[in-house]
Amino acid sequence: MTVQSSPDPVIAYRQRLMAACTAAKTAELLDALADFGPLPPYRDLRAPECGLVMLRGKIGGDGAAFNVGEATVVRAAVVLGSGEVGHAYQLGRDTEKARVSALFDAIAQKPNSRHRLTDLVIRPVEERVEAQRRVNREQVASTRVDFFTMVRGED
Amino acid sequence: MQAQALVLAPGFDDPVHESQSVFRAAMTALSRPGMIVPLHVDLLPPTMLTPTAAALALTLVDFETKLYLGAGLDDADDVQRYLSFHTGATMTAAPGHADFALVADIEALPPLGVFAQGNLEYPDRSTTVIVQVQGFDHSLHFEGPGIDGRIAFGISGAPARLAVDLEDNRARFPLGVDLVFAAPHAIAALPRSSRLVKV
Numbered sequence: 001m002t003v004q005s006s007p008d009p010v011i012a013y014r015q016r017l018m019a020a021c022t023a024a025k026t027a028e029l030l031d032a033l034a035d036f037g038p039l040p041p042y043r044d045l046r047a048p049e050c051g052l053v054m055l056r057g058k059i060g061g062d063g064a065a066f067n068v069g070e071a072t073v074v075r076a077a078v079v080l081g082s083g084e085v086g087h088a089y090q091l092g093r094d095t096e097k098a099r100v101s102a103l104f105d106a107i108a109q110k111p112n113s114r115h116r117l118t119d120l121v122i123r124p125v126e127e128r129v130e131a132q133r134r135v136n137r138e139q140v141a142s143t144r145v146d147f148f149t150m151v152r153g154e155d
Numbered sequence: 156m157q158a159q160a161l162v163l164a165p166g167f168d169d170p171v172h173e174s175q176s177v178f179r180a181a182m183t184a185l186s187r188p189g190m191i192v193p194l195h196v197d198l199l200p201p202t203m204l205t206p207t208a209a210a211l212a213l214t215l216v217d218f219e220t221k222l223y224l225g226a227g228l229d230d231a232d233d234v235q236r237y238l239s240f241h242t243g244a245t246m247t248a249a250p251g252h253a254d255f256a257l258v259a260d261i262e263a264l265p266p267l268g269v270f271a272q273g274n275l276e277y278p279d280r281s282t283t284v285i286v287q288v289q290g291f292d293h294s295l296h297f298e299g300p301g302i303d304g305r306i307a308f309g310i311s312g313a314p315a316r317l318a319v320d321l322e323d324n325r326a327r328f329p330l331g332v333d334l335v336f337a338a339p340h341a342i343a344a345l346p347r348s349s350r351l352v353k354v
Binding site for chain 1: 162163165166168170240241
């Protein structure tokens with residue numbers, strides 16, 4: 001499933017950042033935080049909390065919607081001293097990861113900080129994910145079997 | 156997206172335990188009408204909202220309830236944003252459709268008939284009115300369920316029409332509204348079952 005990128009460049013950037021934060025390992029985000037340099041003053045607006053989200057689906061993508069099941073989601077919101085509010089919603093229960101992601105989302109709203117986030121968070125995570133995908137594709141390709149159908153006679 | 160000019164204030168530090176304490180205080184206040192229940196909260200809500208009233212809102216109001224903001228609170232942008240963010244409630248401009256109402260002070264309390272009164276099948280589908288007050292006094296007297304005999308209870312600085320309003324509210328029993336009063340470090344309540352008595 002692909003996400004429609006917003007026409008607003010800041011929102012599109014934040015979407016890309018959020019995808020990277022979600023795909024990142026907690027250690028990667030904590031390293032990025034440590035390498036970020038001086039952080040703006042911030043505090044929890046909504047401390048990380050875990051909850052359940054009911055997933056809705058449709059068989060084959062159409063028909064009546066039904067409840068697929070519940071997924072654990074952790075959410076956090078952080079507010080900077082200058083007023084920007086960052087949010088994070090992620091599957092799982094990793095509260096630290098959610099808080100750091102929300103902080104990055106808030107920082108992403110400061111134009112001067114975006115290049116640091118791109119260098120420290122987005123680019124390394126996207127490269128790692130793409131490298132992993134390449135390895136997976138190659139491994140899967142090596143197991144590929146080509147089937148040939150025998151055309152039988154009449155009847 | 157530009158940075159918000161108004162900084163959003165945080166809610167409870169420990170939502171589970173703090174909301175439990177506030178709920179217990181509200182429950183005690185409603186079951187013992189006129190009893191002043193101490194309540195100390197650690198909140199810094201937007202200016203027009205008092206910490207006690209904010210605590211009650213954060214505890215009682217959620218995404219399934221409609222909230223009416225009275226005069227003085229309804230045009231304060233930061234109050235709306237604060238409550239929307241932390242409670243998820245939908246605001247309504249119609250007090251007759253509200254599950255909860257927040258009133259800025261006792262002077263601003265409208266005639267209680269404007270709020271949702273409930274219906275005979277579901278008398279609880281009425282508005283619970285949270286009123287910010289300066290303090291309490293002994294200006295009125297009440298009897299009824301939860302009151303041992305009679306209690307002297309009133310709101311400091313309340314206009315004379317409050318007594319009339321309360322009598323009218325009681326006349327609509329089992330319909331009518333329930334009132335929770337939020338003072339600086341305490342709350343008290345008058346459910347619709349309490350009767351005003353002349354001494």
